[in-house]
Amino acid sequence: xxxxxxxxxxxxxxxxxxxxxxxxxxxxxxxxxxxxxxxxxxxxxxxxxxxxxxxxxxxxxxxxxxxxxxxxxxxxxxxxxxxxxxxxxxxxxxxxxxxxxxxxxxxxxxxxxxxxxxxxxxxxxxxxxxxxxxxxxxxxxxxxxxxxxxxxxxxxxxxxxxxxxxx
Amino acid sequence: xxxxxxxxxxxxxxxxxxxxxxxxxxxxxxxxxxxxxxxxxxxxxxxxxxxxxxxxxxxxxxxxxxxxxxxxxxxxxxxxxxxxxxxxxxxxxxxxxxxxxxxxxx
Numbered sequence: 017x018x019x020x021x022x023x024x025x026x027x028x029x030x031x032x033x034x035x036x037x038x039x040x041x042x043x044x045x046x047x048x049x050x051x052x053x054x055x056x057x058x059x060x061x062x063x064x065x066x067x068x069x070x071x072x073x074x075x076x077x078x079x080x081x082x083x084x085x086x087x088x089x090x091x092x093x094x095x096x097x098x099x100x101x102x103x104x105x106x107x108x109x110x111x112x113x114x115x116x117x118x119x120x121x122x123x124x125x126x127x128x129x130x131x132x133x134x135x136x137x138x139x140x141x142x143x144x145x146x147x148x149x150x151x152x153x154x155x156x157x158x159x160x161x162x163x164x165x166x167x168x169x170x171x172x173x174x175x176x177x178x179x180x181x182x183x
Numbered sequence: 184x185x186x187x188x189x190x191x192x193x194x195x196x197x198x199x200x201x202x203x204x205x206x207x208x209x210x211x212x213x214x215x216x217x218x219x220x221x222x223x224x225x226x227x228x229x230x231x232x233x234x235x236x237x238x239x240x241x242x243x244x245x246x247x248x249x250x251x252x253x254x255x256x257x258x259x260x261x262x263x264x265x266x267x268x269x270x271x272x273x274x275x276x277x278x279x280x281x282x283x284x285x286x287x288x289x
Binding site: 019022026029030033034036037042045046049052053056059060062063064065067068071072075076079080083084087088090091093099105106108109110112113114116117120121124127129130131132133134135136137138144147148151152155156159163166167169170171173174175177178 | 184207217234235246249262266268
């Protein structure tokens with residue numbers, strides 16, 4: 017992965033991430049989020065995490081974003097009418113976010129391992145689906161079962177919440 | 184060359200964008216999207232650490248990638264429940280603007 021490609025995709029991810037926050041139209045926000053997630057998937061690929069990159073495209077850019085767009089269109093949200101923006105609250109929120117970013121940068125700047133470049137991998141590591149699958153069903157079997165229950169509960173919860181009251 | 188620090192900085196900026204979105208925006212659906220951005224920023228730094236922590240056999244640390252898998256699954260469940268709550272709320276109040284929903288405000 018060349019340095020050039022890394023910065024292209026990183027910039028793409030960040031620019032469309034900002035677009036998610038500043039767009040007034042929810043549909044435009046959701047579509048910016050899709051592009052941001054695709055660029056993030058490219059960054060995962062650059063880190064040799066092919067399985068995670070593909071999961072990112074399938075689950076996030078595919079399933080979750082379809083869910084978002086579906087709800088936005090179901091609720092028929094147009095670009096929200098211009099309300100009086102509470103500037104004090106917005107400035108406060110931005111200040112807290114900037115303080116957080118400064119702190120993150122300070123920590124990374126002091127982190128000595130942050131300057132290392134890519135360590136070389138063995139040739140046999142391209143089958144990362146195999147490796148992750150082994151780990152998932154071996155070391156992490158119990159959490160894997162629990163995550164299945166979590167999804168079941170989420171499904172039942174979503175159905176219960178969106179069901180109309182019948183009497 | 185791209186270093187671990189570059190990935191961590193990009194991930195930190197993405198987290199900050201998501202955090203700023205949660206703090207500034209007043210539409211519940213946009214707030215949920217900004218939450219997704221923050222989860223993804225955490226995933227990016229996890230995968231970066233996984234790639235830069237190579238064990239003696241020359242394989243990246245796959246524990247982090249399994250963890251990212253769990254994070255993505257929980258995020259999917261969270262979005263499904265969150266959007267169901269938004270729909271129920273919209274049916275009740277005809278709004279997704281958080282300043283109109285203050286019944287729990289003390």
